[in-house]
Amino acid sequence: MSAQSVLFDALGPRGRRMTTIINIVAALALAGLLVFVVMKLNDAGQLAGNLWLRALDSNAWLYYYLPGLQNTLVAAVYSVVLAVVFGLIFGVGRLASNRLIRWFCGLVVEFFRAVPVLVMMVAAAAVGYILGLDRDIVPLVAVVVGLTLYNGSVIAELVRSGVYGLPKGQREAGLAVGMTRGQSIRSIELPQALIAMLPSLVSQFVVILKDSALGQIILYSELLRSARLLGSGAPFPILQTLFVAALIFIALNFLLGWLAQVLARRLGSRTSGRTTAAAPTAVPQAAGPGATGTAGGIDDGPG
Amino acid sequence: MADFLTVLSEYDIAGAYWVNLKLTFFAGLFALVLGTILAMFRISPIPSLNLAGTAYVNILRNTPLTIIIVFGLAVLWPVLRVEFSEVFTVNFFWLGVVGLTVYHAAFFCEALRSGINTVPVGQAEAARAIGLPFLDSARLVIFPQAFRGAIAPLGNVVIALIKNTTVVAAGSVSEIATLMREMIENESNYVYPIFLTVAVGFVIIVVPVGMLATYLSRRLAVSR
Numbered sequence: 001m002s003a004q005s006v007l008f009d010a011l012g013p014r015g016r017r018m019t020t021i022i023n024i025v026a027a028l029a030l031a032g033l034l035v036f037v038v039m040k041l042n043d044a045g046q047l048a049g050n051l052w053l054r055a056l057d058s059n060a061w062l063y064y065y066l067p068g069l070q071n072t073l074v075a076a077v078y079s080v081v082l083a084v085v086f087g088l089i090f091g092v093g094r095l096a097s098n099r100l101i102r103w104f105c106g107l108v109v110e111f112f113r114a115v116p117v118l119v120m121m122v123a124a125a126a127v128g129y130i131l132g133l134d135r136d137i138v139p140l141v142a143v144v145v146g147l148t149l150y151n152g153s154v155i156a157e158l159v160r161s162g163v164y165g166l167p168k169g170q171r172e173a174g175l176a177v178g179m180t181r182g183q184s185i186r187s188i189e190l191p192q193a194l195i196a197m198l199p200s201l202v203s204q205f206v207v208i209l210k211d212s213a214l215g216q217i218i219l220y221s222e223l224l225r226s227a228r229l230l231g232s233g234a235p236f237p238i239l240q241t242l243f244v245a246a247l248i249f250i251a252l253n254f255l256l257g258w259l260a261q262v263l264a265r266r267l268g269s270r271t272s273g274r275t276t277a278a279a280p281t282a283v284p285q286a287a288g289p290g291a292t293g294t295a296g297g298i299d300d301g302p303g
Numbered sequence: 304m305a306d307f308l309t310v311l312s313e314y315d316i317a318g319a320y321w322v323n324l325k326l327t328f329f330a331g332l333f334a335l336v337l338g339t340i341l342a343m344f345r346i347s348p349i350p351s352l353n354l355a356g357t358a359y360v361n362i363l364r365n366t367p368l369t370i371i372i373v374f375g376l377a378v379l380w381p382v383l384r385v386e387f388s389e390v391f392t393v394n395f396f397w398l399g400v401v402g403l404t405v406y407h408a409a410f411f412c413e414a415l416r417s418g419i420n421t422v423p424v425g426q427a428e429a430a431r432a433i434g435l436p437f438l439d440s441a442r443l444v445i446f447p448q449a450f451r452g453a454i455a456p457l458g459n460v461v462i463a464l465i466k467n468t469t470v471v472a473a474g475s476v477s478e479i480a481t482l483m484r485e486m487i488e489n490e491s492n493y494v495y496p497i498f499l500t501v502a503v504g505f506v507i508i509v510v511p512v513g514m515l516a517t518y519l520s521r522r523l524a525v526s527r
Binding site for chain 2: 040114118206254
């Protein structure tokens with residue numbers, strides 16, 4: 001609390017006394033709030049053992065959470081791989097010297113960043129059914145398409161801002177030794193930009209994992225949907241199953257966030273670009289068009 | 304094309320977008336208030352408030368919005384009996400607002416905090432050095448700069464919120480994603496134009512907001 005405080009000077013004796021008092025009062029108030037919530041839950045009968053048992057027994061894990069989690073991860077992994085490919089292609093495309101390519105890639109990226117992921121998923125599912133894809137895989141395909149288009153566009157912006165974020169001397173050195181602009185991008189700037197953007201990239205995986213839960217709206221049987229299914233059976237432990245599903249998501253995302261921070265710390269020496277820790281998590285379905293200023297880092301708030 | 308236009312005219316697309324904008328307005332307003340409180344918690348020198356603010360932000364930020372929305376309409380209302388209105392759709396609308404608020408408050412908090420973090424410590428030290436008391440240094444020196452630094456991230460959160468209002472489609476609120484599903488179901492030979500219409504609608508709403516945020520953040524940027 002002491003390090004980041006712009007507003008507060010080091011406290012004197014009177015200030016310290018005040019803080020201690022306020023601290024205790026606030027702690028009591030927060031504890032009271034917690035007790036109030038638990039009591040309300042108890043009043044509603046939601047703390048009953050049979051509900052939690054049903055939401056946590058081996059059947060629940062074997063037939064609901066684990067298969068659901070598997071589907072979530074399958075969708076997420078496909079999306080991550082495809083989004084990175086998409087992002088690299090269009091990110092480099094936006095740096096191309098040909099104006100037409102640059103313009104086209106810019107249009108695609110800005111368009112898919114402005115459209116909600118859910119809208120893309122719904123449309124992709126409809127297109128899948130029309131094209132006569134196997135009905136079983138349409139939801140998965142639709143989820144992957146939606147996540148890829150949106151997150152790929154965000155990653156394309158990361159690539160672009162990563163290259164722009166490098167010191168100018170890198171490019172100038174490349175040109176000075178007789179490389180073309182394209183050669184310098186490929187062999188000097190892009191490798192460093194990719195390392196610099198790795199932490200942000202991992203944070204973007206958090207967004208992918210979170211948004212994969214949108215799949216339940218288009219009937220993809222991922223973790224949230226299995227939790228809902230389990231919760232709508234016999235003793236109706238819906239509160240409990242959603243709680244468990246949320247915990248699983250939170251745990252996975254914390255892991256990814258931690259990884260992003262470790263990467264940011266480790267990779268700093270291997271690029272002339274700036275490795276910022278985990279900033280893009282700060283925006284849910286991140287930036288929209290026009291607001292590109294932040295992508296490069298006017299201020300990436302600490303993660 | 305003419306056929307498609309007659310199809311379009313059978314649906315209340317503008318009305319559906321209006322619902323999304325209303326969701327954005329109310330959720331944005333409440334989330335800004337809650338986010339400001341959380342940001343004050345996180346920058347205050349009170350350890351217990353710090354802890355509460357940090358815990359809230361880290362937990363909510365890592366929870367899928369879809370789970371929060373589903374929680375509202377499958378738990379808050381039927382199980383915990385939170386009811387805003389007798390009317391089904393009105394009730395779902397407000398449950399959606401609650402879900403969006405709770406989720407985006409974490410992001411508003413972080414946007415505000417990142418604004419405060421753009422202010423160099425030297426500014427606060429200079430304010431104290433010329434004898435300004437706490438409230439004056441906050442009001443005259445720190446917050447004006449912090450607010451300018453927060454415009455760009457705040458703009459991003461608002462854009463995200465606009466797009467995220469579609470997630471309320473998990474309930475039966477008559478917003479645009481719900482309407483789009485209904486249209487696709489009824490008019491299956493117009494999938495592409497329906498998608499384009501809806502998508503372009505979002506581009507039209509989102510792009511000006513982004514441009515405004517960029518313009519303001521550049522215009523008001525504190526040159527250091």
